[in-house]
Amino acid sequence: MADDWQNAMDHAVALARRAGEVVREALQHDRKVMTKSCSVDLVTQTDQKVETLIIQSVKEKFPTHRFIGEESVAAGEVCVLTDSPTWIIDPIDGTTNFVHAFPFVAVSIGFSVNKQMQFGVVYSCLEDKMYTARRGNGAFCNGEPLQVSQQEDVKQSMIATEFGSSRDPEVVDKIFSSLRNILCIPVHGVRGAGTAAVNMCLVASGCVEAYYEMGIHVWDVAAGSLIVSEAGGVLMDVDGGELDLMSRRIVAANSRTVAERLVIEIDAFSPPRDDAPPLKP
Numbered sequence: 001m002a003d004d005w006q007n008a009m010d011h012a013v014a015l016a017r018r019a020g021e022v023v024r025e026a027l028q029h030d031r032k033v034m035t036k037s038c039s040v041d042l043v044t045q046t047d048q049k050v051e052t053l054i055i056q057s058v059k060e061k062f063p064t065h066r067f068i069g070e071e072s073v074a075a076g077e078v079c080v081l082t083d084s085p086t087w088i089i090d091p092i093d094g095t096t097n098f099v100h101a102f103p104f105v106a107v108s109i110g111f112s113v114n115k116q117m118q119f120g121v122v123y124s125c126l127e128d129k130m131y132t133a134r135r136g137n138g139a140f141c142n143g144e145p146l147q148v149s150q151q152e153d154v155k156q157s158m159i160a161t162e163f164g165s166s167r168d169p170e171v172v173d174k175i176f177s178s179l180r181n182i183l184c185i186p187v188h189g190v191r192g193a194g195t196a197a198v199n200m201c202l203v204a205s206g207c208v209e210a211y212y213e214m215g216i217h218v219w220d221v222a223a224g225s226l227i228v229s230e231a232g233g234v235l236m237d238v239d240g241g242e243l244d245l246m247s248r249r250i251v252a253a254n255s256r257t258v259a260e261r262l263v264i265e266i267d268a269f270s271p272p273r274d275d276a277p278p279l280k281p
């Protein structure tokens with residue numbers, strides 16, 4: 001079976017590269033912007049085109065595999081992680097960046113079997129950085145091994161996070177109170193690339209000590225979670241418990257020490273789970 005997953009990973013890398021070409025080409029033209037759950041939850045035809053391209057190609061090569069794709073779920077597909085081999089796809093992570101030509105846009109492809117990530121591919125396509133990880137085999141950027149930062153003093157750390165796409169004042173208050181608490185530890189700084197996947201690759205690369213966010217989805221972080229852990233990092237829930245990929249909350253850090261220190265300061269909330277049954281009309 002191991003060789004099968006390697007074939008699948010090679011295919012994912014090739015597809016991420018092809019998807020990146022589509023994204024770069026689309027940036028040369030006007031981008032028609034549509035909205036999903038609210039006026040700041042953006043989607044474009046390129047998100048949909050890239051997801052279709054990836055899923056159709058995988059279906060031809062691996063007809064029994066399942067999918068969780070951001071735009072398929074938006075179109076009504078169920079979002080349930082089973083034990084089956086499952087491709088977890090964010091065709092454009094950083095759609096708001098893409099719309100504004102802010103230069104961090106990624107294609108994220110994770111692959112899970114028995115609810116455990118087997119490989120992760122994040123292609124930061126405007127930087128031309130291909131991040132890859134295979135379970136037990138380390139994490140790489142353009143073929144070079146990645147290693148998380150060795151800094152365990154949170155006061156000497158840089159932290160990544162995002163504001164997300166909820167504008168519910170109660171949610172925004174929690175996001176700002178967490179940010180305030182963490183800034184005032186104090187940490188050296190707080191940054192955000194505008195994409196969860198790239199933020200996680202920055203943890204894996206040792207450029208920031210940690211990334212946390214509440215409100216993300218499984219497709220934002222599935223691939224990145226393996227890239228972080230294979231680079232020597234740790235993953236946990238924002239309450240310090242075990243990471244649950246469907247819970248929409250994550251802390252990814254270089255060390256348990258930094259992660260647990262951040263958890264103390266995070267004003268946690270629980271968005272509706274990705275695998276929650278749809279609300280009845």
Ligand SMILES: O=P(O)(O)O[C@H]1[C@H](O)[C@@H](O)[C@H](O)[C@H](O)[C@@H]1O
Nearest residue numbers: 092093094095162164165195196
């Ligand atoms: O919708 P896309 O795929 O661009 O992904 C999300 C980002 O990855 C989040 O970190 C970020 O906070 C936003 O919620 C953003 O929507």
Ligand SMILES: [Mg+2]
Nearest residue numbers: 090093094220
């Ligand atoms: Mg995303």
Ligand SMILES: [Mg+2]
Nearest residue numbers: 070090092093
């Ligand atoms: Mg997306």
